Amino acid sequence: MTFMKTILGSAAALALSAGAALADPALIYDLGGKFDKSFNEAAFGGAERWAKETGGTYKDIEIQSEAQREQALRRFAEAGFNPVVTTGFAIAGSIDAVAADYPDTKFVTIDGWVDPAKHPNVVSILFSEHEGSYLVGMMAGMASESKTVGFIGGMDIPLIRKFACGYAQGVLAANPDATVVSNMTGTTPAAWNDPVKGSELARAQISQGADVIYAAAGGTGIGVLQTAAKENILSVGVDSNQNHMHPGQVLTSMLKRVDVAVFDSMTAGADLETGTVKVFGLAEEGVGYALDEHNASLVSDDMKAAVDAARDQIIAGELKVHDYSSDDTCPVLKF
Amino acid sequence: MDKMPAWADAVLVPLISILLAAAISALVILAIGENPVEAFRIMVKEALSTSRGIGYTLYYATNFIFTGLAVAVAFHARMFNIGGEGQAMMGGLGVALVCLYVPWPHWTLALFGAAAISALFGAAWAYIPAYLQAKRGSHIVITTIMFNFIAFSLLNYILVNVLRPQGSMDPATAKFPEATFLPTFQSMFSTADTVMFRNAPANVTFFVALAACVAVYFLIWRTRLGYEIRAFGHSETGAKYAGISPVKITIVSMLISGGLAGMMALNTTMGEAERLVLNATEGAGFIGIAVALMGRSHPVGILLAALLFGFMYQGGSELAFWTNIPQQLIIVIQALVILFTGALDNMVRMPLEKLFLSIRKGDA
Numbered sequence: 001m002t003f004m005k006t007i008l009g010s011a012a013a014l015a016l017s018a019g020a021a022l023a024d025p026a027l028i029y030d031l032g033g034k035f036d037k038s039f040n041e042a043a044f045g046g047a048e049r050w051a052k053e054t055g056g057t058y059k060d061i062e063i064q065s066e067a068q069r070e071q072a073l074r075r076f077a078e079a080g081f082n083p084v085v086t087t088g089f090a091i092a093g094s095i096d097a098v099a100a101d102y103p104d105t106k107f108v109t110i111d112g113w114v115d116p117a118k119h120p121n122v123v124s125i126l127f128s129e130h131e132g133s134y135l136v137g138m139m140a141g142m143a144s145e146s147k148t149v150g151f152i153g154g155m156d157i158p159l160i161r162k163f164a165c166g167y168a169q170g171v172l173a174a175n176p177d178a179t180v181v182s183n184m185t186g187t188t189p190a191a192w193n194d195p196v197k198g199s200e201l202a203r204a205q206i207s208q209g210a211d212v213i214y215a216a217a218g219g220t221g222i223g224v225l226q227t228a229a230k231e232n233i234l235s236v237g238v239d240s241n242q243n244h245m246h247p248g249q250v251l252t253s254m255l256k257r258v259d260v261a262v263f264d265s266m267t268a269g270a271d272l273e274t275g276t277v278k279v280f281g282l283a284e285e286g287v288g289y290a291l292d293e294h295n296a297s298l299v300s301d302d303m304k305a306a307v308d309a310a311r312d313q314i315i316a317g318e319l320k321v322h323d324y325s326s327d328d329t330c331p332v333l334k335f
Numbered sequence: 336m337d338k339m340p341a342w343a344d345a346v347l348v349p350l351i352s353i354l355l356a357a358a359i360s361a362l363v364i365l366a367i368g369e370n371p372v373e374a375f376r377i378m379v380k381e382a383l384s385t386s387r388g389i390g391y392t393l394y395y396a397t398n399f400i401f402t403g404l405a406v407a408v409a410f411h412a413r414m415f416n417i418g419g420e421g422q423a424m425m426g427g428l429g430v431a432l433v434c435l436y437v438p439w440p441h442w443t444l445a446l447f448g449a450a451a452i453s454a455l456f457g458a459a460w461a462y463i464p465a466y467l468q469a470k471r472g473s474h475i476v477i478t479t480i481m482f483n484f485i486a487f488s489l490l491n492y493i494l495v496n497v498l499r500p501q502g503s504m505d506p507a508t509a510k511f512p513e514a515t516f517l518p519t520f521q522s523m524f525s526t527a528d529t530v531m532f533r534n535a536p537a538n539v540t541f542f543v544a545l546a547a548c549v550a551v552y553f554l555i556w557r558t559r560l561g562y563e564i565r566a567f568g569h570s571e572t573g574a575k576y577a578g579i580s581p582v583k584i585t586i587v588s589m590l591i592s593g594g595l596a597g598m599m600a601l602n603t604t605m606g607e608a609e610r611l612v613l614n615a616t617e618g619a620g621f622i623g624i625a626v627a628l629m630g631r632s633h634p635v636g637i638l639l640a641a642l643l644f645g646f647m648y649q650g651g652s653e654l655a656f657w658t659n660i661p662q663q664l665i666i667v668i669q670a671l672v673i674l675f676t677g678a679l680d681n682m683v684r685m686p687l688e689k690l691f692l693s694i695r696k697g698d699a
Contacts, residue, residue: 064655066603067607089505090612158503159504
């Protein structure tokens with residue numbers, strides 16, 4: 001009997017706390033953590049910007065295990081947070097399982113795909129990473145003198161193959177005789193945060209002749225960029241603008257505006273349009289290349305003109321960049 | 336004569352270790368400006384006082400029971416099986432294959448089939464290091480830990496290139512068919528009026544884990560094989576003299592150990608996720624080492640230690656929800672418990688032994 005009381009008591013407490021937090025947004029980071037200098041940190045940046053501009057508050061959590069995905073979603077939904085924004089594709093399955101139980105809560109999955117016909121309260125936000133990678137690939141192809149460029153990914157998963165495939169297409173479009181060397185850092189989640197290994201791989205690729213290296217590996221990329229700068233070759237950053245990390249030595253960064261997606265979702269709040277799949281491509285400026293004072297000297301006018309022309313062609317639909325995730329193949333790169 | 340009574344060895348030493356770890360954790364929490372009493376209250380409330388919290392605690396505990404037993408069985412033969420992680424991963428692969436490709440009519444049959452195959456896959460993954468140890472003298476610690484990395488890579492390759500449904504971005508298998516879904520505590524214990532264990536991942540595998548505890552007890556202390564394992568563990572030369580084959584014991588105890596680790600996948604893969612994901616084991620194989628050390632390689636101790644770690648996992652994640660204590664600090668607290676119960680065991684044991692000796696001298 002006392003046990004039942006405890007349960008009822010805690011249920012009542014939960015109901016009370018539900019009223020207090022009403023309509024605050026919540027943010028769930030993927031495994032890998034909030035401060036990964038890349039993907040999750042971009043989401044954090046977007047949320048911070050929202051909090052600063054609106055004076056609102058939000059709750060965020062870094063999950064620690066697979067079972068916590070569903071737990072965190074339910075916790076936030078039951079406590080009245082709205083919308084619940086999530087990063088990373090891996091949580092999509094949990095949202096699919098949970099969303100129907102909380103029809104009044106809006107869920108946002110960044111990078112994940114949840115069937116909009118099945119869940120009217122979920123919006124999936126996807127990025128055209130292959131298009132952004134194509135543009136930085138073109139720049140790498142033009143900047144390379146050795147005709148060998150490198151790609152360093154985090155884990156060998158479809159999302160990273162999508163980056164690699166777009167990049168290789170861009171390189172070959174600008175420099176048809178070029179060779180693309182591609183390596184993945186590891187096979188465990190630790191691969192997203194292993195700058196030492198990133199540095200080793202960069203050295204290995206340099207010894208194979210690479211003189212521009214693109215890192216799509218989260219925190220591991222920091223090691224890649226650092227080694228590239230030390231060895232006097234160029235590198236390409238990812239997700240956030242990383243040009244400033246080694247001014248004059250980072251050719252450009254492939255921007256993936258996760259921060260904008262988070263900011264927009266939180267700004268829309270309870271009025272967020274759901275039941276759709278939004279694709280953030282070049283046209284929406286969801287992806288792109290970074291140009292600022294740190295890399296202005298590296299990007300020639302020809303380079304900029306060629307890349308901008310390609311961008312316009314892609315937006316207009318005249319140039320198609322093959323998307324690895326559409327059919328799990330890449331015409332120019334073997335995995 | 337024993338230096339101290341058995342109850343002190345089994346209960347007092349771990350208890351004092353936990354209290355020391357808790358005291359230092361409290362200081363750490365104080366140092367970042369949070370209230371340790373409040374933090375502890377949240378952990379207890381959210382992990383132990385609601386049926387849902389208990390459902391999560393038991394879910395995590397189930398994993399740790401399997402991996403703890405796995406480490407314990409090998410430890411009785413004086414081998415350190417650090418490969419629980421990889422063996423559990425292979426067990427998960429086995430579970431995924433039978434759940435996806437065998438048309439099971441009912442979950443009970445599926446559970447038996449999956450239990451057998453997960454144990455088989457786990458044992459097979461432990462066999463190679465065991466063989467190398469028994470026949471070639473390659474150290475089991477080194478080989479099992481290397482096999483963890485091989486398992487990670489193999490699973491990554493298989494999930495991305497073979498078992499992933501086309502077009503899916505997630506390196507995971509498709510959802511298992513509904514007939515293989517294991518009953519959760521919610522469906523087992525809820526009545527028409529009250530829902531118990533709402534949405535908690537604890538499932539019928541917990542009882543499989545309890546059965547495994549009983550089975551390991553009988554194996555180690557009530558069978559001839561168990562006697563041989565213990566004899567070999569205490570003295571290899573003595574065991575040889577008694578006609579026990581070191582090769583056989585090394586391999587058999589590692590097979591049992593790997594099988595137990597593999598069965599952990601029943602809980603995570605079949606019970607919770609209902610599909611095989613890349614990161615299904617999440618370090619439970621390593622936590623199993625701490626659980627076995629703390630539980631003195633005895634099933635009852637392992638059960639209690641697994642419950643403690645289940646409580647810390649669930650309580651820790653609730654702390655992250657309701658306080659500003661960062662996740663990293665929760666890992667620090669978990670690490671402190673492991674440090675005190677595993678590595679600093681003698682720090683508590685030796686003074687205690689002296690204490691008991693002096694008490695006895697006083698009696699005599």
